[in-house]
Amino acid sequence: MSASTVTPTTPAPGRSRHPYDACPLCSAPDISELRTGDCSHHALYKPVVSPLMVWMRCGACGHVFTEGYFTDEVRAEVFSSTHPNQRPGADFEQNRYLSARIVERVARHAPGGTWLDVGFGNGSLLFTAEEWGFEPQGLDLRPATVQAMRALGIDAHCADLTALDEPGRYSVISLADVLEHMPYPGQGLVAAHRLLREDGVLFASMPHYDCAAWRLLDAHNANPYWGELEHFHNFSRARFYSLLEEHGFEPLQYAVSERYRLCMEVIARRR
Missing domain, CATH: 3.40.50.150 (Vaccinia Virus protein VP39)
Structure with missing residues (x-):
């Protein structure tokens, strides 16, 4: 199944995201957790979203992405505000x-x-x-x-x-x-x-994310993108x-x- 025709996985009750069961770019099932981030300090943060962002990496193509994407209800809540x-x-x-x-x-x-x-x-x-x-x-x-x-x-x-x-x-x-x-x-x-x-x-x-400037901010624990509420991909x-x-x-x-x-x-x- 191509990434363009993927059928959304149903989130568990109370979850704010549809989980990815494969890479959203190449559809490979070889995905593993890379790291976490905290989105609770984001300007548009709403309590309907879990403050913990879990980032995954695809073992096949190397893409980095969140564990899932917002349900329609959560997306509407987040989009109710604007920077x-x-x-x-x-x-x-x-x-x-x-x-x-x-x-x-x-x-x-x-x-x-x-x-x-x-x-x-x-x-x-x-x-x-x-x-x-x-x-x-x-x-x-x-x-x-x-x-x-x-x-x-x-x-x-x-x-x-x-x-x-x-x-x-x-x-x-x-x-x-x-x-x-x-x-x-x-x-x-x-x-x-x-x-x-x-x-x-x-x-x-x-x-x-694959540049020296990104790695330098990571080294100082100052990279804002691991907690970027509205992003699903790096x-x-x-x-x-x-x-x-x-x-x-x-x-x-x-x-x-x-x-x-x-x-x-x-x-x-x-x-």
Whole structure:
């Protein structure tokens, strides 16, 4: 069974997560506990979630992921709050500078067309893409965020990427710090491949756990990502590149992200 067609395991009564019984990327059953983390100090923490985060590693592909992903009820509770910096228009001038450096790099590979930003948060990437001549469109799972984005004149929808029925429409799809939130990231890449035009470009960013900066924070017991409430995955560059290739993308460019600590940015083209 592929990771894209995995049937959720039913959580035990009182559990806040559907447990993974195999690797969510490669479906290998060879998974073991790596370490734990404490998410009780996270800004969006709610008591419906266990404060203990258990991280697993796949013995086959090396991917690192939590023991499970939120049930629908728990996800709705967690998503009922939003980080202040993820509200449309937040810190818009400083974020414009950060987004401009991303858009400039992406525009070298996709000079125009519709840019779909998934999980658009403060909206900066779409605001800035519009300055480069792209037609902006956004998806987000928080209804209030979508309403605020529409009030600013951007076409925005409260919908899941995998349910979007616009095959071949988009020249750019950005998954900026999104895939680590998805129970099965491969499903997001399948959807992006279907929605992009033949020469379309994917932009993705996420924490990079296999780098010296990550290990240095680990050595000082100061790495925030082991307690990152909303994350289900920690990617390495190598594993993410192979995942892209498995789903029909050619990696084009790697960069260190300025958006969040320890993150990487990857530009890839649809094959």
